[in-house]
Amino acid sequence: MHYINKLAYYLVIILIILSINFFLPRAMPGDPLAYVLGENPDMPIRMTEEEREMKLAEYGLDKPLPEQYVDYMIKLSKGDLGHSIYYKNPVMDEILIRLKWTLLLTGTATVIYMPLGIFLGAESAWARGKKKDTLSLITILTVSSFPSFVLGTLFVIFFAFKLGLFPLGCANTIGATYANPLEEALDILHHLILPVATLIIAHIGGTYLLMRNSMLSVIGADYILSARAKGLSERYILNRHAIRNALLPIVTMAALTIGFMTVGTIFVEKVFAYPGIGLLLYDSVLRRDYPLIQGIFLFISIFVVLANFIADMAYVWLDPRVSDE
Amino acid sequence: MLEVTELTKYFSSGLIRKQYQRAVDGVSFTIKNGETLGLVGESGCGKTTVGRLILRLTKPTDGTVLFDGIDLFALNRRELLAIRPRIQMIFQDPDSSLNPRMKIGTSIAEPLKLHGTIPEVKRKQRIKELIETVGLNPEHINRYPYQLSGGQNQRVVLARILALNPDLIIADEPTSSLDVSVQAQILNLMRDLQKEFNHTYLFISHDLDVVRIMADRIAVMYLGRLIEIGETRDIYDHAKHPYTQALLSAAAVDGKTEQNVLEGETSSPLDTPTGCRFNTRCPYREEICAIKEPELVEVGRDHYVACHIA
Amino acid sequence: SATALAEDGGVAITADKKIVRSVGGEVGSSDWRYPAPFTFYPRGPGYVRMSMLFDTLTWKDANGVIPALANGWKVSDDGETWTFYLNKDARWHDGEQFTADDVKFTFDYMKGYEGAFTWFDAIDYVDSVEIVDDYTVTISLNEPMASFLVDIAGNMPILPEHIWSSVSDPSEFKDDDAVMGTGPLKLVEYNSAEGFYHYEANHDYYNGKLIVDEFITMGVSNAAASLKNGDVDEATFWGSAVDAVKGFDGDDEFEIITGPSFWVLQMIFNCDADEGYPTNNVTFRRAIAYGINRDEIVEQKLHGGGVAANTGILHPDAVWYNPDCEDYAHNATRAEEMLDSLGFTDTNGDGIREYPAGAEKSGDLEFVLYTTGKYLREGELIQAQLEEIGVAVELTSSDWTTIDSYLRAADFDMVISGHGGIANPQILNIPDWPASTYDSDEYTSLFKEQETTLDIDSRKELVNQLQELVAEDLPVYTLYHPYIWCVYNPEVLDTWFYTRDGICIGIPIELNKLIFLARYGDANENGKINMQDVTQIERMILELDDETEMADANQNGKLNMQDVTHIELTILGRAPIRYE
Amino acid sequence: MTGVKVNNVLGSLGLGILAILITVAIFAPQIAPYDPHDTYKWMERPSSEHLLGTNDVGNDILSEVIYGTRVSLFIAFTVSITAIIIGTALGLIAGYSSGVLGFLIMRIVDIFLTIPRMVLIIVLAAFLTQSIWNLIVIFIIFGWMMTARIVRSEVLTLRSQYYVDSAKMLGGSDRYIIWRHILPNVVPLVVVQFIMEASHVIIAEAGISFLGLGDPVARSWGTIFNYAFEYPNIILSDAWMWWMLPPGLCIAATVLGLTFVGYALEERLNPKLKTVVGMEA
C-alpha cells in the first residue's frame, strides 16, 4: 500500500518535472526558436520569414501546444532529450560521457561525508556540552559556512598552485599514458582529492548538525535509559540503539542532500575544471545551449527524485512503524 | 437538560481505501439539571469523543443532542458561538489547556473579552474575584502557566470557565494527571462550585472511585457503546454487565481478595467484534453474544444494561 | 635539409617522445567538437583542430599563401580556371596514395552535400573539376574569384575518396575514419567532456619532417597558472588578459609573441527613422562618439591590451584597412557643444540634459544601453563618460536572445556587441545586418559597386570610401580591437608564429600546423618569420625563371613561380582575402 | 551547563557579526571611501589610498565590497522576509484547515522540495534576464516551502493542544484563534526559519552570481568574487588576497553569523532542552 502510494506520488513529481521542462522555454519571453537554435551574440542568425517557418516546422514548434506536449513525451519515452545546440549531439550522449566523473566525484564525497558527518554528529551529541562537542560544533559550523566555490578556489591557490601538491584541475592528467591501471587510478585519485575535500567540507555541516540534533533527542529518550538499565555498554547503546533511531531523519535528509550535492558539484566542477555534468551545465548556461540545459535539469531532477524514492523506501525499512500504516 | 440520542462518530482514515473507526456508535443518555453523570470506560472507548461531540469540537456522524431543547447539531456558526458559553469542557491535561505564551490573567480574561459581557474597566476586578473563587492568589495573574503546578493550572481553567457561568460542564478526566492530594483539592472545588452555581456535570473518568464520589448516575462505555447506565448506588451494588463487574472488581484491589481479572485487551474500534462487543473477553460468553448485538434494556429503576445474559 | 637541421640541434628533439601541450581554453569551453571535416564547431578554434588532420590545396604561413597538397598552380587570364599541380608524395594516414581523384571527389562531395560543410559557403563559385592526370586538376569557376586561392583552395579540406565515397550523412559521420586525412597529425583521442584533443605525429608527412611526436590541446582551470606550473607549454591570451601575459614578461622560461585579433567591439545605435530618436540624428551620434573616451576604455578595460578601433570597422592589420577615417578623439567640449547645438541642454540643473522643448521625447536625456555581461565593464565606463557630457545611461545587462529581440523590433537606444572577421570588406554591409536600423542609399550603392569591381585598386578605393562613410555616419561606433598573445615555453617548441591575415580565411590564433614542421623550426629561431626568409625565397625565385625549370623545381618539392607571384601579391596586400 | 554558555557566546558573536554587516550595508555611502563606480588606476595593490587595492577596471575594491554588502543583504533579507511571510501564511492555512486547500499546498511543497531547487534556479536564471529583481523573485518562489512545511506541522501540533479547543469553546472565531493562539506560538519557529532562509539565500545568491548569472550591475559579493575568479591573472598575481578573499570572507561571515544566531535561537526555543525545575508555590 505504502509503496504504491509512494510510487504514484513520485510518478506525479516526475510528470511535473517533465512539464516544467516542456513549458519553460515556451513560457519565457523571446523567440522559442532561439531556445532551439541557440544564439550567437557576435553574429546574429539571419533568417527570412520563410526560413523561420521552415525551422519552426522542423522542430514542431508550429503545432498547437498540446500536440507539442504529446510529441515531447513520446520523444522522452524513447530517451531522447533533444539535441545540444553546441555539440550537435544528442543531449543524452553528452550527459552520459560526463556522468562517470560526476558520479566519481559526488559518490566519493558522499561516501565520505555522510558517514563522517553522521559519526561526528553522533559523537558530538553523545558528548553534549563537553569540550569535544563544543569544539567540533564551532569548527564545523565555521568551516561549512564557506561556500564551496570560495573554499575550492582557496584550495586551488594554496594546495595546487602555491604548494604544488595537487593538480590545478581536471580529472586526470591529460594525454598521459599509464604503465598500469594502478598508476591510472592514482592519477585520478590525485586529481580527485581537492574537489572531494571541498565537497566534503561544504556539505558535512548539514549532516553533522542534523545528526547531532537528531541524536540529542534520541539521547533523552527513555529507551536509551532503558538500555543503560540493562547494563549495556555505552558504545553498544550508541551503535545499536541510538544511531538507528537518530538516522531516521537523516535518511529523509539524505535524498535532499543528494540534491544539494548535484548543485554543489556545479561549483566544485567549475572551480576545479572537473569535466562532469555540473561543468556541462555551467558551460551550457554560458552558451545558452537551452536543450542541453533542460536535458541536464531533467536528468538531475529525475536522479534526485529517484534518490528520494530510494530514501523513502529505506525509511520504511529502517522504521518499522511506517511500513504498517 | 441534555438529551443525547444515537450519538455516532466514525473517524475515517486513508485516502484510497477508507477505514472507519467507530469511536462512538449510537450512544443515548440524558442528564438532568444540576445532576452529575459519570461516564466511565477504558481508554479509547470513546468517552472524550462523546464530550467533544456535544461541544461540537468534533463533527458528528449521526445522532442528535438537545440542550435545553435546542438541537445543537442544527445550529449555524453564529448560533453556535452564542450557545457555546453555556457548555464548557475541562480537559484532561491542565498544562496544555492554557496557552503557554499567555499570562494567567490574560487567559482568564479571554472569555470576558470574547463575549464582552463585562466592560473593560471592571474586568480586572472580575478576574481577581474568579481567581480567588478557585482558591488562587491574585499574584498569580501575572505568571505564566509553566510557572504554576498542574493543580493550579486546573484551577485557572476552572476560573476561566466560571467567567462564562456555564450551565453544563463536561469534565474530561480533569484530575487524571494529578496527584491524589491535588486531585482531592480539585474534585472538592468542583463539588463546591457545583453547589454554588448549580452546574450540571458530565464527568468523564476511568477511575471508578472518583466517579463514585462525584456522580449521581453512572454510564459505562465499552468500545463506543453504552453498556450500562444507572444510579451510582445501583451500579456499585448491583452491576449487571460482566464488564462493569470486572471494572469494579479491578478497582477494589486491596491485596487480599482474589480479583476477577479480565483476560485480553480491549479490541480496537477499527475492527469491532460482531455481536456483543465485549464477547471476546467476557467470561460468561454464550453463543448469541457473538451473533447479536444486545440492546439497552431496563433492569431496575432507571437502570439499563446491554447484555444478553444479565 | 630539414633532417640535417634537426640533427644540428636547431630544434630540440630528444630521444623521448616530444609532447607539446597547448591550452584550448577552460575545461568545457575548450571543446570545439569532433575534428572531422563536417562536425567541427564552425569557428576558428574548431577549424584549426580539423586542419591538423586534413590538408588543403594551399596554406598560409606568416607571409601569406604557400603550397600544401598542391605544389604549384596557375590561373587562366580570365581568372576562371585554376590548375593545380599536386604533391606526389602525399599519402593518407592509412597509407593510401593521395591523387587528383581525391580532389575532384572532394569538390563534388562538397557540392553534393551543400550546407554540410558549415564553415564556408563559397563552393557556389566552383563550376566543375577536371582531372588532367593523376597529379593535375583544373578547377573551373562560374565567375572570377580573386580570393579563390585562400577562400576555397586554402580552406577546403581534401577528403579521401576511398573513405567518404560511402558516407551519405557527413555531419553524422564520426568514425575514426572521419578524421583520417593527409595532415601532419593523426588524432589519437578526443574527449568532449574534458575538451581535449590528443594528436600524434604523422611522421610520413609529405611536406616536411615533424619535430614533435604528440600534440595535445586541452582545457585547464587557469591558463596562466597551468603554464607556470608546466602543465602546458603554450597558451593564448587576449585583450585584458595582457596582465597575465605581463606576468611572463621577463621570465626566461617563456617567450611571448603578439598578433592581431581581427575583432572589434562596437556600439550600435538605433538609427531607425521612426523609433530611433534622437540616436537617428547623425550629429547626435557624433556627439556621443566625441563624448566617449576610447583610449580610457582600452586602458581601463584592456589594460592596454588592444588599440582604439578603426572607426571604419576594418582591422588595421587587414589589407583593406583605411587609415584615414575620422577617429573621434575624445573631446568632451566638442561633444557638449554639439549637444547644445541640437538643443539638448540641462535646464533643471541636475547635471543631465533634457530634450529640447517640442521634441518627440521629453524629460531627461537618458538612454538604455544593452550589453551582455561580458562587456558590462565597457558599458560602465561609457556610462560614466557620457554622464560627464550630461547624457544619462541606464546600463542593462542581458543575454543575447533578449537583446536580439529588442534589436529586431528596433526597440533600443544603444547596444554593445562585438564581432570578428573584420578583415573582409563584406562585413561592411551594415544595412544588411539582421538587426540593422541603418539605411543609406549612398552607402548601399557604394557597397554594391565594390562587390562587382574586379580591379583591385579601384575596389580598394571603394572600400576606403565605405569605411569613411561608416566613420562619418556612425551607425556603429567601433570601440577597440584587442591584441592576442601567445605565451610559450621555447624549450618544448619555439616555432610559434602568427599567420599573415590569419590562418585559412582569417583565423587569428597561433595554431598553424606548420609549427610542427622542421623547416619552420629552422626558419625562425626567435619564433618569427622575418624578411630574411622572404629574401631567401626571392633569391630562389630569381634563379628559376623558365617554365621547364619550374616544372622541375616543382617535382623536387620546391617552390614555383606561381607561389612567388602569390606571395608577392599577398605581401603587397593585393591578394583579395575573405575573412570571417 | 557549559552548553548554555557556549550558546550565549555563539549567539552574541553571531549577532555581533550581523550587526556590523547591517551597519555597513545601511551606511555604505558614508563608510565606503569611494564611489564603487569611480575608476582609478587598475589593479593597484593595497595602499593607504586603496586599502584593498583596485580591481581590473580600477574600481576601489573596498568600496565595492562595502556596497556589495548592501546588495547581498538586501537580496537575502527581501527574499527571506517575503518567503517567510508567504510560507507562514500557507503553512497556517494548510495546517489549520485540513481541507483540500491544505492538502494541495502540502503536495506542492513536497514536490518543490523534491525537485533540486538550486538546479532549477540556475536553469531559470539562464532563461531570464540577469537582474537582481528576477533573482529575488526566483528565490522567493523557491524559498517558502520549508517554512510552510514547518509551520504546518507546528500548527497541527498546536491545533491538537487543549488550549486551542478551549479558545474555540470559549467562543473564539477561527481568525481569533489563529491570531491569538497559533501565530504567537509559531513566531519563534518562523524567526529561526527566517534566519536559516537568509543564510540559504546568501549562499544561493553568491553561487548564482559566481556562475555569472547574477546581476552584473548591482554587484553582490558573489559577483565581485566572480569577476575576480574570471580575471586571468588572479592566481599568479597576489590579487586574490585583496580581491577574492574579502568578498569570500564576507559571504562566509554572514552565513556564519546567521548560523550562530539561528543555532542559539533554536537551542533556546527547543523545549527539550529547557527543564523547568521545581514549582514555585
Added chain:
Amino acid sequence: MILKISKLKTHFSTPDGLVRAVDTIDLSIRERETVGLIGETGCGKTVLGLTITRLLQSSTTVKGTIIYKETNLLKISETEMRRIRGDEIAMILQNPTTSLNPVMRVGEQIAEVIRLHQGLNKKDAAEKAIKMLGSVRIPSPSQRANEYPHEFSGGMKQRVMIAMGLACNPSLIIADEPTKGLDVTIKSQIIKLLKEVTKEKAMLLITHDLSVARALCDRIALMYAGELVECAPAGEIFDAPRHPYTRGFLGSLPRNGLVPIPGMSPSLINLPQGCRFHPRCANAKAICKRKHPGMTEIEDGHFVRCFDA
C-alpha cells in the same frame, strides 16, 4: 538484607539552584521483600531508583552508601556496575511506550540483555527471550518476539518491560510505576503478574497508586519532598498511619472521603525550614518550623519523621 541505603543524597545543580531530589534517605530491602515507595509527583521517587542503579548523569552529586549484597554500589567502577545492572538489579522504567526502542524487534531487546549477561549465543538468547515473553503471558510469544513495540498494546509493552527485567533472573527489581497509564482491567493483570514474580524476588515498587502498593507490598515507605517521612509494614501504613502527611495522603483518596491536604508540595530548591511538611500540617507546632525532625522508630519496624508521632 539485599539492599541497604543509608544517608543517600542526590542533588542536581541547575541554573535555578540546587535541586535536592533525594535528601538523606535510609531504606533497606530484605530478600524477597517488596517495598513500596509512595509519594507525589516530583518528590524524588524516580531519582532514587535511578540513583540506586547509577543511571543518572555524571554531573549530579550523589552522597551516602548503597550496599547491595555487601558491595557499595557507589564505590564500584562503571564496568562493575554495568555487570550488576540488568543482571542482578533490574529496573523497569516508568513509561513502557517510550522505554522500548521503536526500531528494534521486541525479542531482540530482551535477547540482548541475556546475551550480555549470560553469555548465550544469538540463537539461545533468542529462544530464552521467547520463553520470557511466554512467562509474562504474551500469547504466541515466538511470533510476537519478531514484532516491533508499536505492534503491542500498552499492557503488553509493560509485560515486555517486565520480561526484560526478569530475563537474567535478578535478585532485585526496581519497578517505577509499572501500572501508570494502564486501564483498570489491564492494571489488575499486571498486578497479578508482579505478584507472582515477587514471590521469590525482592522489589522496590515505586508508585503513587495506593491500591497497587496495597496489593503488592510488604512494607511501604512514604516520600515527601526528597525525604522519607514514614516507613512501616503495609498494613500499619494503611490502618495506623502516624505521619500527618501519610494521613493526609490516605485521606485524600476518594474512597476515604476526598479530604485534601491544603497547600502544595514545596519546590525542591526552596525547601521550608524545619519540618518540610509543616506549612501544610494542621498540627504544626513552633518546633516544627525551626527544627528538622529525624526518622524515629516508634514501633518495631515503623519509622516516622515527626515530632508529634
